[in-house]
Amino acid sequence: MPNSSPITAIQHPIFAHAKIKVYVKRDDLIHPIISGNKWRKLKYNIALAKASGKTGIVSFGGAYSNHIHALSYACKLNQLNAVGIIRGEPHYLSNATLSQASSWGMDCQFVDRLTYKHRNQADYLAQLQKKYANYLIVPEGGTNQLALKGVAEVITELDQQLDYDTIITPVGSAGTISGLISADDNRHPILGINVLKGAHYLKEEIEHLLSNQTQNLNNWQLFNDFHLGGYAKFSNDDANTLAKINQQMGITFEPVYSGKMMLGFLTLVEQGYFEAGQTVVLLHTGGLQGINGLLERKKLASDQWPWQLVQ
Ligand SMILES: Cc1ncc(COP(=O)(O)O)c(C=O)c1O
Known part of the structure; x- marks a missing residue:
């Protein structure tokens, strides 16, 4: 890279x-x-996931998220699985952003707006970590x-x-x-x-x-x-x-x-x-x-x- x-x-x-x-x-x-601030923000997260033997990365974004788009490709390049917790309905999967993200192997999980609001809450993140046990969880926007x-x-x-x-x-x-x-x-x-x-x-x-x-x-x-x-x-x-x-x-x-x-x-x-x-x-x-x-x-x-x- x-x-x-x-x-x-x-x-x-x-x-x-x-x-x-x-x-x-x-x-x-x-x-x-993986352009712009996406690569800058993902670089050391990807390195940590690899160095700590993680299976993949879980992160969050809207249906047109640049971060989700870049993350999916960065994970593909680095042999990591990618899970995107996406705010919105499954029909977004065919849009320009998510169709590419899923073609690069991202598993897009759609959640309603209320669930998405919990994306930074400790109990929600603990549940997610249980489901994706050996995954690194990266916040929205990679921040x-x-x-x-x-x-x-x-x-x-x-x-x-x-x-x-x-x-x-x-x-x-x-x-x-x-x-x-x-x-x-x-x-x-x-x-x-x-x-x-x-x-x-x-x-x-x-x-x-x-x-x-x-x-x-x-x-x-x-x-x-x-x-x-x-x-x-x-x-x-x-x-x-x-x-x-x-x-x-x-x-x-x-x-x-x-x-x-x-x-x-x-x-x-x-x-x-x-x-x-x-x-x-x-x-x-x-x-x-x-x-x-x-x-x-x-x-x-x-x-x-x-x-x-x-x-
Ligand atoms: C292209 C682009 N520029 C700028 C930003 C804003 O950066 P930040 O979220 O780190 O403030 C984003 C969102 O992450 C973005 O996708």
Whole structure:
């Protein structure tokens, strides 16, 4: 498995106007399937499962989850069984995400929303562990301390790739931003674009994930107003704007995570948030397979958003 990703400089008239330099850390290029933060977060979980002789991995996700999609393929590559506890009904098995996950060997177990809410509760997890005795249970989105360790490697790579002032990342379950914060040690501001509406608990979640760190890591900020309506929500105008940006920059940012980061970032630049002379790095967290599900549900137009083929 490749371990590092390149950086790409991107241009936009408002970057020139604000006198800032902008780079994208291309974790979307890490692997055609296990891309972006998925590989960073799974790397040490997979290593633990293998080193401790586990039969497989059980994890959780929605019907279009990037994490579930990547986990199924990572398990296949590593001769581990994969069980996905999926929120929703069995008919989702034929969708673009889960049809691939199951073709790679994942056993998708569908649960109703109420059961899914128990996914982090000790008694539910104990029951699951009893059922899947020799399996490693990994939380939704892959977010745990081993995920932070994997994401920390983004900082190690960046430190060798360029001098930079600020890093920006999308935030869903907070594992990625917490990994960046833990490795950066207050050296650079880390800005998170929250892709969920009203998820103010994420600030506490980040603090919780960082609670075992020895020093007080406080050089970060979460932006809660760039969710475009809520998780996986966006208007046709947002999708059109993003499609144009993608075309201009030659990089695909999907509208659920990295696209919301990009649009939020452009707003911050317009608001004069960044001082002249700064170099900003946007972390592309991958997840391009999600475009297929959005095309399938007609949330994106196929003439602007090509199908993201993955084999
Ligand atoms: C493509 C993509 N980017 C970003 C995120 C957000 O990362 P995190 O959940 O670690 O906050 C996710 C969800 O895990 C994702 O699938």
